[in-house]
Amino acid sequence: MTIYTRLEQWKEQGVISPEQHALLAGLSRGEPFSLFLELNILLYAGIVAFVAGLGWTVTTWSQQLGDVLVLTVLSAMLAACFWYCFSRAPAWSRAEVPSPSLAFDYVLYLGSLTWSLELTYLENRFHLLSGQWDLYLWATAGLFFLLAYRFDNRFVLSLALSALAGWFGLTISHWQSHQDATYRQYAILYSVLIGGAGAILQRRGLKPHFLGTYLNIGANALFWAVLSGIFDRQDDVVWFPALLGACGASLAWGLARRQFSFVAYAAVYGYVGVSSILIRGMNGETAVLSYFVVTGVGMLVMLVLIARRFGREA
C-alpha cells in the first residue's frame, strides 16, 4: 500500500482533514519540491571558495596592492556584512529564532571569516600585539560567541569554539616546557569548560538548542585527549579510569537523551582505548585475533541490545 492510498484511507476515515490530505499528498509527491538544502549548500560552498580565494589573493599580492587597499577592501566587506546583519536581524530572543532570509546566516559567516582574515593581515604586517596570537584568538572567540548568540547562528558558534580551542593550544605553546601531557590536560579543561558552559546556558534558557554543538565538539576533544594519554603508555592508572568515566558519561547521556552520536562515541573511542591497553600485553597473532573476535562479538551484542531497547527508530 503506497502512502497515497494510505492518505486517501485516512481522509475517508476522518483521521485527517481534506486540506491536510491535499497538502500531505502533494508533499509526498514532491509538490512543491524544496530546494532549501541545495541552496544552503551552494551558499556555503560559495562563501568558503570566495574567502579562500580572497585570502590567497591577499597573501600573494599584498605588496603590489598595498596595505591601504587591502585593509580598505577587507574593512568595507566587514562593515557591509555586519551592517547587513544588524540592520536586518529580528529582535533578540533567548529561544531559537528563525533566520530572516536564506542569505542572512551566510552573510554573517562571511563577515566572521573576513574578520579573521583582516586580523591575520594586520598582525602579520604591523605586529600590533607583537605576535601575541593567543590574544587575537581570545578576542575572536569572544566576538564570535557574541555574534552566534545575537544572531542565532550555529556555524559562527562552531567558529567560536574552534577559536577558543586555538587559544588554548597557542597559550600552551608559549610556555618554555610545553609537553604533550600539558596539551592533554588543557584539551580536557577545554572540553569540560565548553561542556559546562553549554549546560549552564541551556539551563538558563539561553539558546538551549546550541547545547548539542557544545557537547559534540567537547566530547570529541575529550576523547581525543584521553586516547592520546592512553597511547602515550605512561600513565595508564590515570587515563584508563578517565576513559571509562568519559565513556560511561557519554553512554548515559546518549541513552537518556536519545542522542545516539554519544553512544557511538562511547563505543568506538572506548573500544579503541581499551583494546590498545589490552593488546599491549598479548603475544602472538592468534591471541590478538581471538581478542578482536571475542570482544567484537561482545560489543555487537551490547549494541544490538541498546538498539532494540532504545534506538529502534531510524
Next chain:
Amino acid sequence: MRAYEESSEEALRARDLLKDWAGEGLLTQAQYQRMEQETVCELRRTNVFLRLVLYLFTLIIVGAAAALFVEVFLSRPSEQETGLFLLVFAAISYGAAEFAVSRYRLYRYGIEEALATCSVGFLCAGLQATQPRGAEFPVPVAGAIASLWIWRRFGLPYAFPAAMIFVPWLAGYWTSSPAAEHLIVAAFYAVGLIAVAAVRSRHSVAEAFLWLGIYLAINLQLSPRNLLGNWWWGPRLTAEFSRPFYWTTWVLIWCLPPVVLARGVRLKDRWVIAVGAVAAILTLVTNKPYLGWPRHTWDPMLLGALLIAVALFLSRWLARGPSGIRHGFTARRLSGKDKQWMNAGAVGLGVLSAHSLTPSPQPDTPEFRPGGGDSGGGGASSDF
C-alpha cells in the same frame, strides 16, 4: 529478487514521512499516533549512529575471524589455499547476510550490510589470490556483478557505485590506450544509464551515480592517472591523447552538466540535480587546466561569487512566485531532515576546524608566518 517485500518498504517510507510531518507540525500528536499504528511493519531498523557502529564492529569481527581461521588451521598456506578459504568466507558472509535479513528482518541495520560488504571483499581477494599473475580479469567482473547483486537484493544504495568502481579496472584489461579506456568506461556507464533510466522510479540514486560516472570518465583532467601525474610530476596530459579526442571531451564536459541539470529539474530528482550541479562546478574548476591557461589566485573568489549569485538569484526568483512556488519548486524548508542535515554540518565543521585551528607546538619565540604564496600566484612575491 528483493530480500524485502515492497509493502514493508512502503510502510517504512510512510513511517518516515509521518514522523517528518509530525515534527513540522503538519499533523497533531493524536493524528500521528493513530496513523503510525497503521504503518507497523516487521522490518527492524535502527538510527544512523548505531547503524554505523554496528557496521564497524561486524567488519572487525568478520575480518578478525577470517584471519584467525587462516592463522589457526593453515600453517604457511600457499596463495591458492588462502584464496580458496577467502572464497569460502565470501560464501559464509553472504549466507550470514541472507540469514540476518530473513531470520531477524534486519533492514539498514549495519550488521547485514557489513556482512554483504565482506562477501564482496572476500570474493575479490579470493579470486585475486587464485588467479595467475596477469590473468586477474575475473576479479573486477565478479566484484561488479556481486556488488550489483547486493544492490538489487538488499537495496543498499552504495553498492551501486561500488560496482561502478570495478569498471575502470575492467577496462584496463582490454586496452592499453588511455583514450580507449575512457571511452570503454563511459560506454559501460551509458549502457547502465539506459537500462536504469527505463525503471528509474526505483533507481534515482543509481541514475545519478551513472551520470556522475560518465562525467568523470570524459573529464580527462579528473582521471586518476592525471590527478596522480599532477601530484608527482606537475601538469602533463595532452600528449597522451589525440587532439580531436581531447577537445571532444572538453566540449562534452560543457554539454553534460546542463543536460543532467535539466533532466534532474524535469524529474524533480534531488540526486540528479545534485550531480548536475557538482558536474557544472567541476567543469568550471577544470576548464583552465583543460585550456592550458594559468590559474590565478582570484579564481576561487570568482567561483565563490558565481555560486553565491546563483543561489541568491534562485532563492529570490522562487520566493517571488505565488506562495513562494514557481514551476513546482520552492526555496522554503519543507522537511525537518533539511534542518537536521544543516545542524549536523555545523557540528561537523566545528569538530574539523577545531582540529585544524589548534596549532602545533611552536618554538620558544614564536614567529607566525602564514601564507607563502608558493602554491601559485603567477610568480608574485610572498611578502605577506
